[in-house]
Amino acid sequence: MSFSVAVAGATGYAGGEILRLLLAHPAYLSGELEIGALTGNSNAGQPVEEQMPHLPQLAGRVIEETSIAVLSGHDVVFLGLPHGFSAEIGANLPEETVAIDCAADFRLRDAEAWARYYGSKHAGHWPYGIPEMPGHREELQGAKRIAVPGCFPTGATLAALPAVKAGICEPDLRVVSITGVSGAGKKAAVPMLGAETMGSLKAYNTAGNHRHTPEIAQNLAEVTDAPVTVSFTPVLAPLPRGILTTVTAPLVEGVTSESARQAYEDFYASEPFVWVVPEGTQPQTQHVVGSNMCHVQVEVDAEAGVVLMTSAIDNLTKGTAGAAVQCMNLALGLEEAAGLPRQGVAP
Amino acid sequence: MSFSVAVAGATGYAGGEILRLLLAHPAYLSGELEIGALTGNSNAGQPVEEQMPHLPQLAGRVIEETSIAVLSGHDVVFLGLPHGFSAEIGANLPEETVAIDCAADFRLRDAEAWARYYGSKHAGHWPYGIPEMPGHREELQGAKRIAVPGCFPTGATLAALPAVKAGICEPDLRVVSITGVSGAGKKAAVPMLGAETMGSLKAYNTAGNHRHTPEIAQNLAEVTDAPVTVSFTPVLAPLPRGILTTVTAPLVEGVTSESARQAYEDFYASEPFVWVVPEGTQPQTQHVVGSNMCHVQVEVDAEAGVVLMTSAIDNLTKGTAGAAVQCMNLALGLEEAAGLPRQGVAP
Amino acid sequence: MSFSVAVAGATGYAGGEILRLLLAHPAYLSGELEIGALTGNSNAGQPVEEQMPHLPQLAGRVIEETSIAVLSGHDVVFLGLPHGFSAEIGANLPEETVAIDCAADFRLRDAEAWARYYGSKHAGHWPYGIPEMPGHREELQGAKRIAVPGCFPTGATLAALPAVKAGICEPDLRVVSITGVSGAGKKAAVPMLGAETMGSLKAYNTAGNHRHTPEIAQNLAEVTDAPVTVSFTPVLAPLPRGILTTVTAPLVEGVTSESARQAYEDFYASEPFVWVVPEGTQPQTQHVVGSNMCHVQVEVDAEAGVVLMTSAIDNLTKGTAGAAVQCMNLALGLEEAAGLPRQGVAP
Amino acid sequence: MSFSVAVAGATGYAGGEILRLLLAHPAYLSGELEIGALTGNSNAGQPVEEQMPHLPQLAGRVIEETSIAVLSGHDVVFLGLPHGFSAEIGANLPEETVAIDCAADFRLRDAEAWARYYGSKHAGHWPYGIPEMPGHREELQGAKRIAVPGCFPTGATLAALPAVKAGICEPDLRVVSITGVSGAGKKAAVPMLGAETMGSLKAYNTAGNHRHTPEIAQNLAEVTDAPVTVSFTPVLAPLPRGILTTVTAPLVEGVTSESARQAYEDFYASEPFVWVVPEGTQPQTQHVVGSNMCHVQVEVDAEAGVVLMTSAIDNLTKGTAGAAVQCMNLALGLEEAAGLPRQGVAP
DSSP states (O other), rough: EEEEEEEETTTTTHHHHHHHHHTTTTTHHTSSSEEEEEESSSSTTTTHHHHHTOOOTTTOBBBBEEOHHTTTOOSSSEEETTTHHHHHHHHOOOTTEEEEOOOSSSSSSOOHHHHHHHHHHOOOOBBBTTTSSSSSSHHHHTTTTTEEOHHHHHHHHHHHHHHHTTSSSSSEEEEEEEEEEGGSSSSSOGBBBHHHHHTHHHHOOOOOOOOHHHHHHHHHTTTSSOOOOEEEEEEESSSOOOOEEEEEBBBOTOOHHHHHHHHHHHHHTOOOTEEETTTTTOOOOGGTTTTSEEEEEEETTTTTEEEEEEEEEEEIIIIIIIIHHHHHHHHSSHHHHTTTOSOOOOO | EEEEEEEEEEEEEEEEHHHHTTTTTHHOOOOTEEEEEEEETTTTOOHHHHTTTTOOOGTOOOOEEEEHHTTTTTTEEOOOOOOSHHHHHHSSSSSSSSSEEEEEETTTSSSSHHHHOOOOOOOOOBBBBBTTSHHHHHTTOSSSSEEEEOHHHHHHHHHHHHHHHTTOOSSSEEEEEEEOOGGGOSSSOOGGBHHHHHHHEEEOTTTTTTTTHHHHHHHHHHHOSSSOEEEEEEEEEESSSSSEEEEEBOOOOOOOOHHHHHHHHHHHHTTTTTOOTTOOOOBGGGGGGTTEEEEEEEEEETTTTTTEEEEEETTIIIIIIHHHHHHHHHHTTOOTTTTTTOOOOOO | OOOEEEEEESSSSHHHHHHHHTTOOOHTTTTTTEEEEEEESSSTTHHHHHHTTTTTTTOOOEEOOHHHHTTOOOOOEEEEOOOOOOHHHHSOOTTTTTTEEEETTTTTTTTHHHHHHOOSSSOOOOOOTTTTTTTTHHHOOOOOOOOOOOHHHHHHHHHHHHHHHSSSSOSSEEEEOOOEEGGGGOOOOOGHHHHHTTTTTOOOOOTOSSSTTTHHHHHTTOOOSSEEEEEEEEEEOOSSEEEEEEEEBBBEEEEEHHHHHHHHHHTTTOHHHHHHHOOTOBBBBGGGTTSEEEEEEEEEEETTTTTEEEEEEETTIIIIIIHHHHHHHHHHHSOOTTTTOOOOOOO | OOOEEEETTSSSSSHHHHHHHTTTTTHHTTSSEEEEEEESSTTTTBBHHHOOTGGGGGGGGGGOOOHHHHHTSEEEEEEEEOOTTTHHHHHSSSSEEEEEOOOTTTTSSSSHHHHHOOOOOOOOOBBBSTTTTHHHHHTTTSSHHHHHHHHOHHHHHHHHHHHHHSBBBBEEEEEEEEOOOGHHHSSSOOGGGGGHHTTTTEEEEEOOOOOTTTHHHHHHHTSSSSSOOOEEEEEEEEEESOOEEEEEEBBTTOOOOHHHHHHHHHHTTTTTTTTEETTTOBGGGGGGGSOOOHHHHEETTTTTTEEEEEEOOOTTTTIIHHHHHHHHHHHHHOTTTTOOOSSOOOO
């Protein structure tokens, strides 16, 4: 089997991370996977080695203009474009092309939620790329269109899913997700300057205003019949990569730390990319940097009457590009874990 | 009026910050405040300029051994010692000495809570140094013994107090507090190394295990008759100074963002060191670095049915040393705000 | 004496730091110094509390458009504008106004060097604001026009001046200056994003291409008759504030660490803002954050035949705004050190 | 071919990084390379998943006590021990074992330099693990004992070697190397705390006092007959990983930027792990994080009469563990680049 891959929006952080992973993918190393067009917008015509010096293997290539013509003819197209651009490209790519969208365009099922949070016409819904969610792995196998989840929804979903599914807690969740700065993308903006973000912490898009709120709710609603409530508070912190998510929810009577932990170990027993960290320890983002892992922990605070669920991911890897490659593997029938590191770049 | 001040544990982060503030205090600049003994333990005998090069004005002094003999004879003694040491020193200092304890020894009223969280004999309870809490300013005026609050309780209390008092939310609080690394003190420990903390986030002492949990509950219980529940999750983040606290609690029916905001503006109208940040913005720790300010915000998330309360403080200033100096000012009858910056060192 | 101060470019980092210092200046606290117009360009019309939340004392004010009309009528005008704008404003302000320019427009004496490095017409030369340079303090006293030095030249000059003057080393200097990110100003630019700068180091404007190169050479040439050579390598590092400068130069025979140190202690004996750190220690930028200090050290490496001179400053304080306020004090006949902290915000 | 590998000092930063690389090594993935004993000292008996949560594949293993008995019987033994321990272990391991030492014990040829900088008996000299140095690759092929270079010498040598060899500059070098904090190892120490290192820069072990000084000189002396002088100034900066090295040296007459650049491109033309970055750009440490690459640049500053040579490496990868694995590949006759990423984890 031999296949070619294009990356639209290659010089963005998602695009660059997809390329970083592909360059170590066994299919690339064996020559089956060919890296084809790398496209951009304002960077079109630029040498790749100046745009992505961290990928010296790609020196000599040139960024092409993003267009259907350039992208067509590849077996797989990763879309790392700003929200709103994928809908059109996705609609015009050949049906047999595997299109994997890292933007939000095709994540939400509910057109109304889309309209409210994104303010534009709903483009539809594609198979959703968290293979660890019940039924999703099967749906992703052989899929031709895939919506890669948002980074916050990945962290929150993997933290809370087993508890909500097993009825350990009531599905009335308070999610506080602390993220590194690469989540904001490679766009020039004063609030994202190093001088504004180093040595500082701030919450933003609070009180129901973050676009990932309905996506988190949508995911958890898949595993419970009870109505799901999500209060979501994202916080920006001074690190390049990583999301630490804390979720609290009302404890269901009779649940203990032991039974909660057992539910998580059972749920994730055969998952290659989710690790329930040892009892008494907590996930740490450093341990998953550059890896496709999600580290999770669950604890019961009986006195406060809550379950505490935490997770750590690298927002660019398991949170975006790693998930995208994992989905590609499933779509193409490759080994799901191929090319996806479980080891983190720590310290 | 002329008075002398000693700092026990001067080379620790709390001690150093107290000295940084005292050196700019108008009473020091006018010659009324004399900086007396600076004491330590393992550092005794060391030149101050090697221990605290950020305070070159103190070059030439030497750290003395902490003892009652050395500390007695000062009008004010700041205690910046590890938990457990202040009880004895506090008991043996002359009654007329103003003793201001930055440790936990005298913070909790409840001997049982003390025993459970600190595992030793309860030393008692001193006037508690958050002047912004109803009745506390009065108690602190002229006090001879003062317990400076913990840094997390300061952030959480100032964030949630007006809401709990005004009945905007139910007193069932989920507190997630994200802190810089200086909160752990100047003790050598592998998990606090730069290489372990930079580029990383982790929760710790979770699920009711952090000692500041009962202190937060104690504070909020002072302003409500309803039973207070606190779920507390501290998170370590890669910045030197600063705590961002997010508190969520069930919204009481009928409360709006406007009424919530009004309650906060009313509550803090005459406070010099609490600022309700402009509507639509969020507190940011960078803005309070080195200052004695607490920036707060309150928002209603009607869909999730929660009130979101946030605050930003510098853990070493308003969170410890600034509060200590504010208490000294009250104890001595000086202007409460003397020597305490409202401007932050940003960026 | 009562005087009013305007700040042009108030929302930039230099402008904000000037305001932070003025708000703690004894003349402001006593009511003599009135903070007048705060002007900007793209931010004109914006509320100050949204632009500078770290200065809550200024809440309620509005940024005005920068113009001669708005700035005239103040006794002191600080210019925190991009290079090239001060020349015109400086030429049109009333002669009796004290104009203190934080840009480069009036720093260089040599019109040719100006043309080569800045590519525009030379505006002239104003008294240069390093009072620690021989003869400069006298020139600054009562001056009506002052050019505040660049941040790198301040660090390099204070590190090397005593050695060059005393003939300890040959004036053939290799300067490597490592700077925090605020030095690049508050302009949106991809290379200055948090994600690009955190966790990274890079040299830039190397091999004689940085505009501060001729300014360093100009300063050192004032204290030696020998021709001065400067190789200057600036490096960007992941911290908000601070410049660490290392200078090496060929050792003059017979010079020892002791004689070198003595020369520095003599040179800076009466300077309030330069501290020769204890023997065996090195300056650390953390110790000078937010302060107007420059910490320096000199050492002899006999085997390599070089003198190593190092300095640490806060690029926004002694490197810009602190120097500007120090110059204001001299220009107005106030105490030179008024309002300028010697204590650093560490850790 | 099948072989087993032990790592002594496995829980240190060098040991952890060796394991991170081995887990992605094609020989490990194919089953040829077996990871055997992981040993430690104070951590002996501890579960690996608590000591190295970033390597979840190793969960279930236990750290063993470092001893000849435990290490013997492996085909390859990596020594990640503090300086001074390897000498004894190296002497007692079977001759046919490939011993790869990450400490300094066997790096220096000159017993006198060893005595002066390390203060103990010289253990001798092993083949030195910079394959890019002339003759070294050949020496490393099939070697049974290998000394992995220090991280600073790697950065400085790769930056300056082509220039010294080609006679572009005089071998009178001023080296300033700026390093991340992991270089200090995983030892509890107050000066390496996050609170002491974040937001700060300082030089240390200056003026000829750093142990890597003679190692840099030794390397460069291999390619020139002229006497080599090295002034070395290491600087600590707030990032976890990465070393940026700047080297300046007197320009030899007639050399231009073009000829200098050509010399570098020629010298490194067939090297897989050294990349001369595009003209007009500078190496950036972020681009090599987690990779085995060294990015270099050379520029001529004709006015100052110096050549500027810069390099960026990850101190833990190309600076230590990557070099160690590269040496293992050579020693065992595997493909030299096997398992060594060229792509960096950026941003």
